[in-house]
Amino acid sequence: MIEIKDLHKSYKMGSNVLHVLKGINFSVKEGELVAIMGSSGSGKSTLLNILGMLDVADSGEYTLDGVPIKNLNETKAANYRNKFLGFIFQSFNLINYKSALENVALPLYYQRVPRKERQAKAMNYLEQVGLKEWSHHLPSELSGGQKQRVAIARAMVAEPKVLLADELTGALDSTTSYEVMDLIQKINDQGNTILVVTHEDDIAHMCKRIVYLKDGVIMKDEKVKQIKASAYV
Amino acid sequence: MNSIRFLFDKNTWQEIFGSIGKNKTRTIITVIGVLWGIFIYIALAGAAKGMDNGFEKNFETVAKNSIWAWSQSTSIPYAGFKTGRQLRLKVQDAIVLKNRIPEIQYIAPVNTKGAFGGASALTVRGIKSNSYAVYGYFPEIAKIATQKIYDNGRFINDEDIAQARKVCVIGDRTQQELFDKEEDPIGGYIRVENIYFQVVGVHKFTQTTPFGTDGDIFIPFTTFKKLYNTGDDSQFFTIAAYDDADVVQVEKDIKAVLRSIHKVHPEDERAFGAFNLGEIFNKIMGFADGITFLSLIVGIATILAGVIGIGNILLISVKERTKELGIRRALGATPREVRSLIILESVFLTMIAGVIGIILGAGVLSLINNLTKDINFPYTNPTVPIPYVLGALAIMIILGTLIGSIPAQRAVSIKPIDALREE
Numbered sequence: 287m288i289e290i291k292d293l294h295k296s297y298k299m300g301s302n303v304l305h306v307l308k309g310i311n312f313s314v315k316e317g318e319l320v321a322i323m324g325s326s327g328s329g330k331s332t333l334l335n336i337l338g339m340l341d342v343a344d345s346g347e348y349t350l351d352g353v354p355i356k357n358l359n360e361t362k363a364a365n366y367r368n369k370f371l372g373f374i375f376q377s378f379n380l381i382n383y384k385s386a387l388e389n390v391a392l393p394l395y396y397q398r399v400p401r402k403e404r405q406a407k408a409m410n411y412l413e414q415v416g417l418k419e420w421s422h423h424l425p426s427e428l429s430g431g432q433k434q435r436v437a438i439a440r441a442m443v444a445e446p447k448v449l450l451a452d453e454l455t456g457a458l459d460s461t462t463s464y465e466v467m468d469l470i471q472k473i474n475d476q477g478n479t480i481l482v483v484t485h486e487d488d489i490a491h492m493c494k495r496i497v498y499l500k501d502g503v504i505m506k507d508e509k510v511k512q513i514k515a516s517a518y519v
Numbered sequence: 520m521n522s523i524r525f526l527f528d529k530n531t532w533q534e535i536f537g538s539i540g541k542n543k544t545r546t547i548i549t550v551i552g553v554l555w556g557i558f559i560y561i562a563l564a565g566a567a568k569g570m571d572n573g574f575e576k577n578f579e580t581v582a583k584n585s586i587w588a589w590s591q592s593t594s595i596p597y598a599g600f601k602t603g604r605q606l607r608l609k610v611q612d613a614i615v616l617k618n619r620i621p622e623i624q625y626i627a628p629v630n631t632k633g634a635f636g637g638a639s640a641l642t643v644r645g646i647k648s649n650s651y652a653v654y655g656y657f658p659e660i661a662k663i664a665t666q667k668i669y670d671n672g673r674f675i676n677d678e679d680i681a682q683a684r685k686v687c688v689i690g691d692r693t694q695q696e697l698f699d700k701e702e703d704p705i706g707g708y709i710r711v712e713n714i715y716f717q718v719v720g721v722h723k724f725t726q727t728t729p730f731g732t733d734g735d736i737f738i739p740f741t742t743f744k745k746l747y748n749t750g751d752d753s754q755f756f757t758i759a760a761y762d763d764a765d766v767v768q769v770e771k772d773i774k775a776v777l778r779s780i781h782k783v784h785p786e787d788e789r790a791f792g793a794f795n796l797g798e799i800f801n802k803i804m805g806f807a808d809g810i811t812f813l814s815l816i817v818g819i820a821t822i823l824a825g826v827i828g829i830g831n832i833l834l835i836s837v838k839e840r841t842k843e844l845g846i847r848r849a850l851g852a853t854p855r856e857v858r859s860l861i862i863l864e865s866v867f868l869t870m871i872a873g874v875i876g877i878i879l880g881a882g883v884l885s886l887i888n889n890l891t892k893d894i895n896f897p898y899t900n901p902t903v904p905i906p907y908v909l910g911a912l913a914i915m916i917i918l919g920t921l922i923g924s925i926p927a928q929r930a931v932s933i934k935p936i937d938a939l940r941e942e
Contacts, residue, residue, distance in 0.1 A: 340849060340936040360931070361853045368851020379846045379939065383541040395530055396851040440850070 287448060287479050288314040288337065293346035295332055306332045307343070308502035314448075314481065319474040319512070321490035322483045324499035331452060333499065334483045338371055338450045339363045351447045368396050372441030376453035378433040380425040386412060386436045387421040393444040411439040415469060431462035438469060442478075449473070449480040455489050461519075467492045468515035488513075535864050538840070546868065549832040553872035553915070554879070556825035560818025560911055561880025561903050567811040569888065569901025574803050576899045580665040580725045582625075582759040584766045584797035588773055589755035590781075591792050597784035606781050606790055608753040615780060616756070620772045622764035625662050628753035630655040630743050634730055635754075642736065643710040644697040651693055651734045653711060655743025663759040665725070671705050672720030675739050679719075683741035687716040692734040694721050711736060714746060766797030815907075822914060826869060830922030833865055837926040844930050845938025854931040861930050865923025869915045877908060 295307040306329045314320055324330040335341035336348065339358060348355040350370055358366070372393075373379075380389045391408035399407070412421050415435040417428075425433055434454060441449050451470070455463035467489060474480050474494075482493055490496050491513050498506040539546050590606035613626045633639025633652035640653045660666070661674050668674055668688065679686050689697075689704065698704045704718045716738060724733030743749065760769045774791045777783070783790040837844070844857055884901045891898045 335936055338849070340934075340939070360848075361855065364848060364851050364853040364856075367849060373849050375939070379842070379849075381843050381846060383537060388537075392847070393850045395534070396847075396853075396856065401530060401533075444851075 287316045287318070287351055288312075288481075289347070289349040290337075291347040293333075293336065293348065294344045295329075295336060295341070296344060306502050307336075310346070310502075310504060312497060312504060312507065314479060316479050317474070317477050318495060319471070319480045319493045320482065320495045320497060321493035322481060322497045322499060323485060323487075323490045325485060327501075328499040329502045330483045330485075330499045334450055334452055334481065337448075337481065338373060339367050364396075368393060368444065370447045372444065372446040372449045374434070374437050374441050374449065374451040374454045376456040378425070378430075378437045378457070380433055380436060380440075382425050385422045385424055386417060386428065389425070389436055390440045390443050393440060397444060408439070408443055411443045412436070414442075415439045429462075430458050431465055434458060434462075434466050435469060438466070438473070442473065447479065449478060451480065451482045453484055454482065455484065455486065460488075463489065464492075464515045464518040468519055471512070471515055531859075531863065534860060535867055538860070539864060539868065542836070545832060545836070549829050550868055550872040550875070552828035553822065553825035553869055554876040556818070556822035557873045557876030557911060557915070558880045558883075559821045560814075561877055561908070562883050563814030563818050564811065564907055565880065565884040565901040565903045566887065566898075567807065567814045568903060569884070569898045570810060571804070571807040572899040572901070574807055578800055580667075581796060582663050583800045584760040584762065584764060584769075585663050586758045586760065586766065586770050586773065586797060587755055587794040588758060588770075588777070589792050590777070591789055593783050593787055594789040595784035595787040597787065598782045600782065606783065608756060608777070609751045609780075610753050611751060612777060612780055613753070613756055616758070616773055616776055619776050620769060622760045622769045622772070623758055624761045625659045625757075625759045627657040627659040627663065627757045628740065628755075629657075629660070629757055630740065630747070630749050630752070630754050632743075632747060634735075640712050640736070642693070642697065642712075644708070647697050649693075649696050649734075651690070651736050652732065653736045653738060653743065655740040655749075656737045657740050660737075660757060663757050667723040667725060668720040669723060671703070672718075674720055674722075675737060679739040680741050683745055684739060685714060685716045685742055686719045686739065687711065688720040688722050688737040689718055690724055690733045690735050691721055692724075692732070693736060696734075711738070712746060760797065766795055766801070770795045770798070818911075819914065822911065823918065825872070826915065826918040826922050829865055829868055829872075829919065830925055833861060833923060833926040834929065837861060837930045840930075841933060841938045845933070845935045848935035849939060857931050858924070858927040861927035862920055862923040865926075866916055866919040869919035870912070873912055873915045877911075 290310055290312045293307050293310040296303050296305040310333060322330045322333060332341065336343050339355065342358060355366065381392070387405060387408050390412055391404045394404040394407060409418065409421060412418050415438055417432060417435055417439070420428060420432060425436070428436065455466055458466060470480060470482070471492060482489065484490050491510055492515050493510070494512050495509050497504055590608045592606060593600065593602055593604045596602045608628065610628050613628050617623050617626050631652060631654045633650065634654065639650040641650050642648060656675050657680060658675050658677055666674050672688070674688060675686070678684070687709070689709070694704045697709055698707065704721055707718050708715045709718060722737070724731070758773065760766055770793050774793065775785070777791050778785055778787060781790070848857060887898070888901055
């Protein structure tokens, strides 16, 4: 599903050059649930941003579902993001003046899906994350866990190839975190490919594979025995 | 094609309403800015037009290029004559003028008694009597200064002139003072200076000449000549130039011809006097045009200020919405879609403001029209020409697009990743 070869990325900070990714090689197969771990500054968020086409690598190859991702302009990137990727953010990033349903339906709007169909689909995914009754509430009326579940439904609604989650439990307490991870595991069990960036050990061990990043290189890449989050809920 | 579809897509508008409705106070204040601009524009343009129409109406009963010319006395000695020679216009002069100056459409010599000081004519009917100004008129007068004659009556005609008939047209005050209320004055006789005249018409007084009252009695020029023994003399000429003529030049030509006929020094400006209504009319219309132009400039400047206000607010709005726009782009909105959203918001706000402003402006114009209906004020039918309204709307769409493209460009110039980091 994801193929990455010798990925480099550096940022210019005034006269200093900060080399963040120093040759990343890594691949993800369909249906995997991968945690990318590392302390802050290890380059894990940069990696995720490049995977999410929100940022561009300096060099290296990136293939997503057989499509080489290169020479991106903003429009092309936007179309790829819309078609291939679902984003889940630490701070939820819901649009605060739109209801849960409208938020979930937004990616479909950019796919030019007709309104009726869009809403039916969005409602379907809200139901899957257990928030059907909350569909007409604004994000400000939802709890953190509920917001993140809306965000997950939004990431899922366009049926992307890969879900990218950046510290998705970072703003949640542990009980809520496990509830959200339980949902992520269920989505994964349905066959969806998911990448989770985290620095929390327990969250990482709820994935099937952990990639350890340190100072821009992969330290360790191992399959782990998945801990079911449902055990904690 | 794609953009047309985008424009008429219900979803596009839902997105726009969503983001406009998000901050109602800001939207309303923004709209008021442009609304005020277009309101001022419409109100000013309409008021200027109303004034224009008002002036037109005040002048509609008189030929807009009419000139009154009279003789005075010389101020420069010439051809053996001393200075201060009293001049007198002759009836034949009118024919010479008409022949020599092709711009003259009508020319009519006039004699009066009592119109410009001096004794007016004692007029008697039975036991009722009063004094009125008497005018010796040619029928052409009616073509220069419209005469409103009440039904059943008529103005002086060519036969009256040819036969020097003793007929007269009286004013409505004259009728009231000399005739009983139910009495039909037409065919009745009145005695003017010991001569009996038959009344053939009653004129409704309108200010068509620089002089005249509602009591004036008009008699045929030839009859006047006999009555007062004026010979070939004429007190003044009433002249109408063709519509396309330059009235100032015509006035100069008239005076030049009169000076040559009467052997007056060619530079003697005081020998003949003239009242040039055409020139005054042109000046007033020029003034009205100036007001129209000024109102146009002020209106457009105010609209411009309002639209710049919208641009300003949208810039702030885009800054506030950086994160939201970043989210949209992460979810697959293309830069073009984001740009269109912002520009359409701008155009939409401008248009809404414009339409409300036009409606309010039209309301105020009709209110002013109602208030000034009964007072003597040159203000009639204050309408704003449709091209002006359409022009204003076009200007607003263009300005809205231009102004909106600044925040739109700002919105897409930030990379989505930076936009998402924004707190």
